[in-house]
Amino acid sequence: xxxxxxxxxxxxxxxxxxxxxxxxxxxxxxxxxxxxxxxxxxxxxxxxxxxxxxxxxxxxxxxxxxxxxxxxxxxxxxxxxxxxxxxxxxxxxxxxxxxxxxxxxxxxxxxxxxxxxxxxxxxxxxxxxxxxxxxxxxxxxxxxxxxxxxxxxxxxxxxxxxxxxxxxxxxxxxxxxxxxxxxxxxxxxxxxxxxxxxxxxxxxxxxxxxxxxxxxxxxxxxxxxxxxxxxxxxxxxxxxxxxxxxxxxxxxxxxxxxxxxxxxxxx
Amino acid sequence: xxxxxxxxxxxxxxxxxxxxxxxxxxxxxxxxxxxxxxxxxxxxxxxxxxxxxxxxxxxxxxxxxxxxxxxxxxxxxxxxxxxxxxxxxxxxxxxxxxxxxxxxxxxxxxxxxxxxxxxxxxxxxxxxxxxxxxxxxxxxxxxxxxxxxxxxxxxxxxxxxxxxxxxxxxxxxxxxxxxxxxxxxxxxxxxxxxxxxxxxxxxxxxxxxxxxxxxxxxxxxxxxxxxxxxxxxxxxxxx
Numbered sequence: 001x002x003x004x005x006x007x008x009x010x011x012x013x014x015x016x017x018x019x020x021x022x023x024x025x026x027x028x029x030x031x032x033x034x035x036x037x038x039x040x041x042x043x044x045x046x047x048x049x050x051x052x053x054x055x056x057x058x059x060x061x062x063x064x065x066x067x068x069x070x071x072x073x074x075x076x077x078x079x080x081x082x083x084x085x086x087x088x089x090x091x092x093x094x095x096x097x098x099x100x101x102x103x104x105x106x107x108x109x110x111x112x113x114x115x116x117x118x119x120x121x122x123x124x125x126x127x128x129x130x131x132x133x134x135x136x137x138x139x140x141x142x143x144x145x146x147x148x149x150x151x152x153x154x155x156x157x158x159x160x161x162x163x164x165x166x167x168x169x170x171x172x173x174x175x176x177x178x179x180x181x182x183x184x185x186x187x188x189x190x191x192x193x194x195x196x197x198x199x200x201x202x203x204x205x206x207x208x209x210x211x212x213x214x215x216x217x218x219x220x221x222x223x224x225x226x227x228x229x230x231x232x233x234x235x236x237x238x239x240x241x242x243x244x245x246x247x248x249x250x251x252x253x254x255x256x257x258x259x260x261x262x263x264x265x266x267x
Numbered sequence: 268x269x270x271x272x273x274x275x276x277x278x279x280x281x282x283x284x285x286x287x288x289x290x291x292x293x294x295x296x297x298x299x300x301x302x303x304x305x306x307x308x309x310x311x312x313x314x315x316x317x318x319x320x321x322x323x324x325x326x327x328x329x330x331x332x333x334x335x336x337x338x339x340x341x342x343x344x345x346x347x348x349x350x351x352x353x354x355x356x357x358x359x360x361x362x363x364x365x366x367x368x369x370x371x372x373x374x375x376x377x378x379x380x381x382x383x384x385x386x387x388x389x390x391x392x393x394x395x396x397x398x399x400x401x402x403x404x405x406x407x408x409x410x411x412x413x414x415x416x417x418x419x420x421x422x423x424x425x426x427x428x429x430x431x432x433x434x435x436x437x438x439x440x441x442x443x444x445x446x447x448x449x450x451x452x453x454x455x456x457x458x459x460x461x462x463x464x465x466x467x468x469x470x471x472x473x474x475x476x477x478x479x480x481x482x483x484x485x486x487x488x489x490x491x492x493x494x495x496x497x498x499x500x501x502x503x504x505x506x
Contacts, residue, residue, distance in 0.1 A: 162360045165325055166412070170373045171350035171419060180362075256345045258325060 022047075065129040074128035078115075078135040082107045085139050085146075089244075093150035095262070098251045099244075103146055106243035107139055110236035114138040117235075123228060134232070137208065141233040142240040145189045149241040152185035153248050158262040165259060174253035182249050189241040197234050206230065272336040274423050274454040275299040275322055280331035282317050282478075291317045293478040294331070304445060304455040306469035308462065313475040315458040316357075319425045322456065323352045335423075353421030357428040359408035361400035366391075366411050369400055373418035382418070388447070389414035390440045406437025413444060424448060426457040430464070442468050 025047050032039040064073050082104065089103035090096075115135060124130040157164060160181050167177035200206055209226035213219055252260055277297040283290045292314045299305050307315045320326040321333050324345045333340045340348060361369050370382045377385075383393030389410045395403075403411060409429060416424065426445065430438035445468060449455050459465060465472055474482040 162356065162358060163362060166356060166360045167362075167372065169323060169325060169349055169354040169356075170415070171346045172372070173346055256324060256327070258327070258345075 061132060064132055065127075067127070067129070069128055071126065071128055071131070074131040077128075077132050078111060078139075081135060081139050082111055085143055088143060089146050089150065092147045093154070096150040096154050096248055097260075099150055099248065102244055102247035102251070103150070103240075105247065106146060106240040107142065109243060110142050110239040111135050111138050113239060114232045114236050118228070118232065134229075137229055138232055138236045141193070142236040145193060145237040146240040146244050148192075149185060149189035149244045150248055152188050153182055153245050154252070154262055156181035156185045157249070157252055157259065161259060161262075168257055168259065174249075174257045174259070177257075178249050178253065182245050186241050186245045189245070190237055193234055193237040197230055200226075200230060272301060273298045273334075274301050274336070274456070276332075276334040276337075277318075277321075278332040278334070280321065280328045280333060282314070282321070282326065283329045290329075290478050292321075292328075295478075295480055297473060297480060297483065299456055300454065300471065302449065302452055302454050303470035304449050304457055304468050306465040306472040307456060307458045307475060308460065308465060308472060309475035309481075312477075314478040315475055316427050318475065319354070319427050319456060319458055322423070322425055323349045323354055325354075350419040351421055352423045352425060353416035353419055354425040355409070355413050355416055355427065355429045357431055359405060359412045359432070361403070361408050361411055361415075364400060365396065366398050366400060366403070366414075367396040369411060369415050370396075370418050373415050377418060385417050386411075386414045388417055388444065390444050404437075406433045406440065409433060409437065410440060410444070413441065417448075421453065423454045423456065426455060428458050428460065431460065438464070 025043065029040045029043050031037075032043060060077075063069060064077050085107045086100050086103040089107075090100040093099055115131065115138070118124055118130075118134055119126045124134070157178065164177050164181065168174070196204065206226055206229070208229045209222045212222035212225060217225075252262065254260060275298070277295045277299075280292055280295045280297075281290050282292040295314075295318070297318075307318060309315050317326055321328055322335070322340075324340055327341070335343065335348065335352065362372060366386070367379075367382060370385065371377065379396070382396060386393050386395055391407065391410050391414060395407070395411065400408070400411070409432075413429070424445070430441050433441065442464070445455055445457065449470075457468065472482075472484050473480060
């Protein structure tokens with residue numbers, strides 16, 4: 001990859017940039033107050049939290065991506081990322097029983113297979129500088145689909161309980177009786193990423209490419225990296241949604257083909 | 268096919284759910300005859316639907332034993348049991364697609380002639396096979412559901428208030444079909460709130476109240492509940 005005219009801003013310029021962007025945050029708070037949205041405090045908390053988290057992460061990342069640091073640290077970072085993602089999924093879809101383990105498996109599989117493809121093909125060198133950001137993009141982007149898959153499976157099977165039980169009452173095994181509803185849930189979970197992939201370049205300039213172009217990398221190289229990332233994310237979304245959909249569905253039926261009582265989350 | 272064994276035997280059956288103030292069923296002893304129509308009546312929350320759902324293992328007992336033709340239902344393959352013990356639910360629940368698609372869910376290998384015959388058995392013309400499920404009236408949909416259940420050729424039919432959302436004509440068609448099936452040897456367990464319906468269709472009647480059997484009678488000239496025994500000892504309905 002070539003960085004023909006890399007022009008990373010000076011620290012002082014970055015500080016000015018952050019200050020200028022805070023002005024837009026102030027505008028968001030002002031709009032919330034004017035329209036009585038009641039989001040002013042939430043916006044300020046989100047902004048403060050994002051700053052604190054990124055500063056901490058940036059400091060830690062600095063150590064991990066150091067060329068002299070052992071690559072094992074990067075893998076520890078990835079493992080922590082996967083565990084944290086599973087925790088987030090469980091919290092955001094609390095109505096789904098036993099979700100933590102299923103999400104851990106799903107996100108771990110997605111991250112593992114994605115990184116195996118990248119490093120197995122020799123696209124990037126296996127070092128902290130590439131392991132952590134690539135794993136972050138895979139895990140972060142599949143998080144939303146994982147939550148949607150879990151919530152939609154529970155919603156479909158509780159909303160369509162009568163239909164599911166009518167199928168069970170005809171002697172269908174749970175794997176067959178649940179199939180149309182799990183299929184609908186997985187479609188919903190994956191559709192957003194599929195649409196996003198379709199629209200890339202036309203209405204959306206994605207993060208990796210934008211970052212590389214801003215950093216002065218040749219746009220063609222940036223596009224190629226972005227394509228790799230997009231395909232990885234699409235694959236990881238499919239993996240996480242499917243593993244969560246199938247794993248969760250298994251937990252929602254008993255061994256003797258009964259649908260357990262489900263509680264919908266308050267919306 | 269009527270056999271010597273009763274269709275079902277409930278032995279000290281209790282069903283409890285966490286958080287409920289009392290058991291859904293409380294030490295129920297009951298024998299359901301091998302043939303004919305057994306009505307199950309009682310107020311809302313009496314445990315009627317729970318009693319039915321134990322028969323095809325959509326629910327399981329917390330304590331006690333449910334026997335089908337003498338065998339503990341826990342020892343039977345639930346999928347085979349459900350094809351021998353069909354169920355028609357209170358609300359007609361058809362799957363997306365045509366009536367033929369719905370009937371094929373019960374038996375994907377069934378040919379059109381047989382599906383048409385099953386549809387006729389439930390009081391619908393075979394022309395309904397190509398009708399879309401969501402275009403049917405409530406009565407037609409319930410008869411299509413009944414036909415779908417009959418595709419598996421059940422020995423016993425569980426009817427969970429199948430006519431409660433239908434008009435008089437629709438209810439009469441379902442009752443007539445049930446009468447024909449019972450005459451052909453299919454045992455029917457029919458939950459209803461309608462006492463006039465009990466007199467029209469049932470050979471015997473079981474009354475539940477707060478999870479307990481308060482009467483079981485072969486005599487339909489009496490109002491259900493008239494012969495309250497005041498205990499929950501073993502009751503028989505047309506053994």
